Amino acid sequence: MIIVRAIREEDIPAFREVLDSVARERRYLALVEAPPLESAKAFVGAVIKAGHAQFVAVDEARIVGWCDALPGDAAAGTAHIGRLGTGVHRDYRRQGIGRRLLEATIAKSRERGLEKIELTVYASNVPAISLYQKLGFVEEGRKKRGRFLDGFYDDVLLMALDLRNKG
Numbered sequence: 001m002i003i004v005r006a007i008r009e010e011d012i013p014a015f016r017e018v019l020d021s022v023a024r025e026r027r028y029l030a031l032v033e034a035p036p037l038e039s040a041k042a043f044v045g046a047v048i049k050a051g052h053a054q055f056v057a058v059d060e061a062r063i064v065g066w067c068d069a070l071p072g073d074a075a076a077g078t079a080h081i082g083r084l085g086t087g088v089h090r091d092y093r094r095q096g097i098g099r100r101l102l103e104a105t106i107a108k109s110r111e112r113g114l115e116k117i118e119l120t121v122y123a124s125n126v127p128a129i130s131l132y133q134k135l136g137f138v139e140e141g142r143k144k145r146g147r148f149l150d151g152f153y154d155d156v157l158l159m160a161l162d163l164r165n166k167g
């Protein structure tokens, strides 16, 4: 049984592993490998301490997916917006895990008073775009030919979910 729950300090190495495996697919994320463990520990440790929305999907002891929406910087005027990132290990896709992770992240973001969740997604990433649309995200813009990797150009879509007065 797959459980979706808030990330904990002890999950960080396994979270980094699944992030790394999705990054190394080189198709979906802006990263092509995960940051070093020490950076991941510092970054996620700060997220946990701040109580931001970061969820993991757990199969027995293995972390198989994650989703987070991390607010911007109050000093820069972006603390009302969460920036979303997500991924599910390729062996676990199409089982409803991505949707569960997103729903948990959206609910917590709303609870914490965020007004909006933003994300970027490559235009070729049909599964992710379909999931985001199902959960109410709309396209706000498009960076044409925003990535050139492994011989292919891709557009970068900007999508957002307005959290005000809903749910």
Ligand SMILES: CC(C)(COP(=O)(O)OP(=O)(O)OC[C@H]1O[C@@H](n2cnc3c(N)ncnc32)[C@H](O)[C@@H]1OP(=O)(O)O)[C@@H](O)C(=O)NCCC(=O)NCCS
Residues within 6 Å of the ligand: 022, 028, 029, 086, 087, 088, 089, 092, 093, 094, 095, 096, 097, 098, 099, 100, 119, 120, 121, 122, 125, 126, 127, 128, 130, 131, 134
């Ligand atoms: C996008 C992603 C997180 C979806 O996770 P998932 O657990 O496979 O998704 P779910 O099983 O919850 O599916 C939810 C919806 O997503 C869409 N979807 C998922 N996989 C799809 C596919 N292969 N083709 C078309 N739509 C798909 C469907 O709308 C689906 O709803 P449905 O089951 O009613 O058809 C997963 O494909 C993934 O990790 N991709 C690589 C990383 C990534 O793209 N991250 C986002 C970067 S912006």
